[in-house]
Amino acid sequence: MLKYQEIALKIEKKIHFENLEQGSRLPSLGELITQYQVSKSTIVKSLAVLENRGIIFQVQGSGIFVRKRKRKGYINFMENQGFTHDLEEFNLTSTILNLEIIYPNEEIMNNLNCSANEEVYWAKRIRYINGQTLCVEESYYKKEIVPYLNKEILNDSIFEYLQNALNINIGYSDKYLKVGKINTELAAQLQLPDKSPALFVEELFYLNTGEPFDFSKTIYNYEHSQFFLQGSNAKN
Amino acid sequence: MLKYQEIALKIEKKIHFENLEQGSRLPSLGELITQYQVSKSTIVKSLAVLENRGIIFQVQGSGIFVRKRKRKGYINFMENQGFTHDLEEFNLTSTILNLEIIYPNEEIMNNLNCSANEEVYWAKRIRYINGQTLCVEESYYKKEIVPYLNKEILNDSIFEYLQNALNINIGYSDKYLKVGKINTELAAQLQLPDKSPALFVEELFYLNTGEPFDFSKTIYNYEHSQFFLQGSNAKN
The missing domain is CATH 1.10.10.10 (Winged helix-like DNA-binding domain superfamily/Winged helix DNA-binding domain)
Incomplete structure (x- = not known):
């Protein structure tokens, strides 16, 4: 630090x-x-x-x-994934559906800037907030940068592992979001009716050299997720 | 500046x-x-x-x-409302549905930290992106802080007016977001079927003294809105 x-x-x-x-x-x-x-x-x-x-x-x-925000019970939208934080007010848990090494498809190659024969860790989880389904999350990590992962690490804070055990210097992230309707598979995983509304978030994490190493797709249960974001005029 | x-x-x-x-x-x-x-x-x-x-x-x-992001065609989620920006790639226009001075209800009083007899400007607009409905936006401004508003100002950048003409020092903002389904009135305004999914955003803008002066509620058309957000590890 x-x-x-x-x-x-x-x-x-x-x-x-x-x-x-x-x-x-x-x-x-x-x-x-x-x-x-x-x-x-x-x-x-x-x-x-x-x-x-x-x-x-x-x-x-x-x-x-x-500075304190007025409302409680909202999830920090910028810090809820990679940049985990100590002082959270929620009980967040997860179930790992999948963890394996794969070769990337077109979408993953485009996002991670890699070729078809570069191995990638694929992790799929359902995350829970206070015991209720929060989201389904699929993450793809370049194996060249993240050579080893297991379920125990995924259940802990993966970003702490990347930064502290692997000495990876995380630089920044880009988030892309839109709203849509979920399909039957997601509906079952999120325990919602088919075609329910949902927030779809894609996120790219970069090393501090500007190289992308983690591409994540997360779909949130609209009934159990509400977020806050804090802006600063210092941005102007 | x-x-x-x-x-x-x-x-x-x-x-x-x-x-x-x-x-x-x-x-x-x-x-x-x-x-x-x-x-x-x-x-x-x-x-x-x-x-x-x-x-x-x-x-x-x-x-x-x-640093450049990979994807084009996404709206800057942090800078698309108050903190307007010069170098935008979209054509943003709006229609004003309403502009009047009112007394606040419970919700507005709670958010703006004001009493029932304090006057408030209420502005309601439909905003368009490249000619298609982007969102319905209702904003409430404390009249004590924003003593004068008209439709021309609303059609321009209101935040430029606040900062440059009224010399208001905008400090920061809090955004709260969740996903839900729209009602019949919003469906008509957004030109979508009833109960379509939507992103609901509430935002509070504060003076640099920490006093809230603008409370906004925006509902986005899910078919014409996709956003990006940029995170920095310097946040950690």
Whole structure:
């Protein structure tokens, strides 16, 4: 973990464990520099991370404040898959339907930027939220990058394994989403009537070199999934 | 516009107009400091903005690179409403169904944190993408913060008006989303069969003081809407 990530995590944990309210003022930039004994640009980067994750907001010339969302019971849309998080309020479990090494079809080749004879791990899971079906998820991992996977790892946090055990540097991800109707197979897996509405999400995870290594397709049960997303004007 | 936002915009425009490819290397941090004649912490902040908007990725010890997504024809989910953007690939138009000043009901009061006798602008629009129905959108603006609105402003970029004409400092937004089925009224407005699937999005926009001032409810036509979202590991 890099220094700015470490400091960001420390500030986040402090906000969480001290249960600071929406709008609470944090120490100033100068005070944070003294407190954490790091450079100004490290603190600036830590604060940018926290601002973009919706944990703080910064007002130029006025201060740094705690940001809390109004509604509970929503899943963090940006952090519910790969970038798993410690402080979740839900009980998430899963059943593995499939885990094997395959050769990719056209769709997987296009997304993972690989050739037909490059081996790929194919993992298929049903995930549950508080005991109810949340989604069906199929993931394809380039075996060249992820040489070993088993069911135990899949049941834990796979991204923790990739980052900590395999030392894979995950760079970023692209999500694509649309709404549609589910087919009979998905309906059975999600325990819903045929042709029910659903959110279809495809996601590509990249190494920090820009190479895609994980392509995932997830279909959510519309009755048990609602999400939140936090935007920051710092994006502008 | 603050200095770091200005520099971020300059770098983004450069990438756009020079049509730089995925993975193209940008000048180093030191070179950018010299080129734009700003401090290290300003450049660090500009780069954090660009990284979180999915325009660049940074590899510690290696460099700063252009990031491009693989798929075209998807709408930017984080930037399609309030935080409008110059370089869009779609033709977005709208029809205003309603614009009037009302007193808020329970739902609006809860979301905007206001009382029953505080006036609110209520705007209802159908938005079109390339001539087809994209969504039905209802927005509620606190009149105390947005004292004047008309149809012309609504047809333009309302957020540009808020920021530039009214000098409103937009801080951040929370989005809440779920999938469901549309009723007969929405079906007529979206030109879809009754009970079609749809994405339901509620969004709260806050001033940079943390006060909510705009509550919006948007229902998307599932046949004409597909979205992308870009994640960054810098979020971790």
